Amino acid sequence: MKRAYLQTDDDIAARASAPGDAAIAVVRTAGPGSIERLARVFSRPGILLAAPSHQAVYGRIVGPGKRPVDEVLALVFRAPAGYTGQDGVDVLCHGGQTVVDAVMETLTAVGFQRALPGEFTFRAFINGKLDLARAEAVDELVKARTAGARGNALARLGGELSRRLELLHRELVRLAAACALRLDYGEDESPEDFLDERAALAAVRDGCANLAATYRVGRLLRDGARVVIAGRTNAGKSSLFNCLLKQERAIVSSQPGTTRDYVEAVLDLDGFPVTLIDTAGLRDSADLVEGEGMRRSRLLCEAADLVLYVVDAVAGLEVGDQAFLSEVQRPLLAVWNKLDNSAAGAAPADGRRWLGLSALDGQGESALVAALRTALVGMPAAGEALPDPDGLAITSDRQRQALLRAVAALDDALGLLGSGAIDQPEGVAETAFVHAGFGLDMVAVDIQAALAALGELSGETTSADILDALFSSFCVGK
């Protein structure tokens, strides 16, 4: 039978370290009976069973007939300490694949179940060691590809997002209580006018909206972006590729058609992982219209988050370039390269913003990088700081959707409280709507809806299906 995450009484085991040969591998176990179960295949069961939490016990994993399987160090964790909050032992064995396989076989033979992806973290979540926002950060920390992505995941793992959410949540609970109190007192004996809380409600709404807006940065930190360098052969695509990467990755040649297929590498763009793809050149006009190079470049461009289209300023804009530029449906930056060459012409006045560059001497590079960053991360809205990879950012669409649901509910509530009401002139019964008892009960409903949405972020009110989907995308052993 297929196991489920909620079977938290099972003793589970999985390799927690990366596959492949290494000096040491970690096989992690957890579950209420895990220490006793492991003792059945451990050469020094008495010492293991008596070990206090966090103690390392040296010994051997032994199979049937006391046949030694491997020499190991067993790190004992006792509930509620340890990662999962359950009893568990991290077994440090030798790192070869066959060793790990043999240890895992020995463990499953005495009843350990193979852990599902993310099952250890799921248990940590269920046992209150981590809320959902922090649990999600664990997986991202493991998969982070740049220092910026790592820093963001680590901050969320450390609880920065959870704290921010907690503040919003607490303020909403206060508002819900104030609203309930006002409803209880009825029309005339209102201890305070709930309209006074409009600003507080709006502040929570803005807090949720601002967090939701960090998704763009967070997603980019987590997934990175694909940037394809396209253009005719000899335009300087490979030179630009190398220039951005600060290394000679792609072959640069004055011989047309050197880059036959494509080359890709990860560029750390101010902390954002950008996969840069140098494509094969488009050889001549026939090639541009129907050639294989064109077809492949176009396919790569279609899957790109952004296209860097390079034109040789000495050769100038040709028909093929124009055809390509008019066809590409993706966001694009047009690059006018080889400006160092005295024969370079002026960029075409075709209404498009051309970024001047010399991939050879680097002039225009920093402006190009800035334009690239702006195009990928987006322009800050008025009054907003430039998106910052070191700032706190949410990385999952699930989190964004929940925040947007909270925003929508609070917008409803604010609408009921009447946006214009407060500014109305004397004599107008600006509070009549609320005082008459209309609306305030609906405001209360909206606040509860917003609270429920925030609860989904921390995992307080997240359904089992969502939890399943979420944790199953984790690595096994995490």
Ligand SMILES: Nc1nc2c(ncn2[C@@H]2O[C@H](COP(=O)(O)OP(=O)(O)O)[C@@H](O)[C@H]2O)c(=O)[nH]1
């Ligand atoms: N003067 C000058 N030459 C360049 C520049 N960028 C590339 N080249 C030269 O143009 C030729 C083709 O460059 P390459 O990067 O291989 O072009 P690709 O075919 O588009 O990849 C090489 O001889 C490069 O040295 C530049 O900015 N200035």
Ligand SMILES: [Mg+2]
């Ligand atoms: Mg090339």
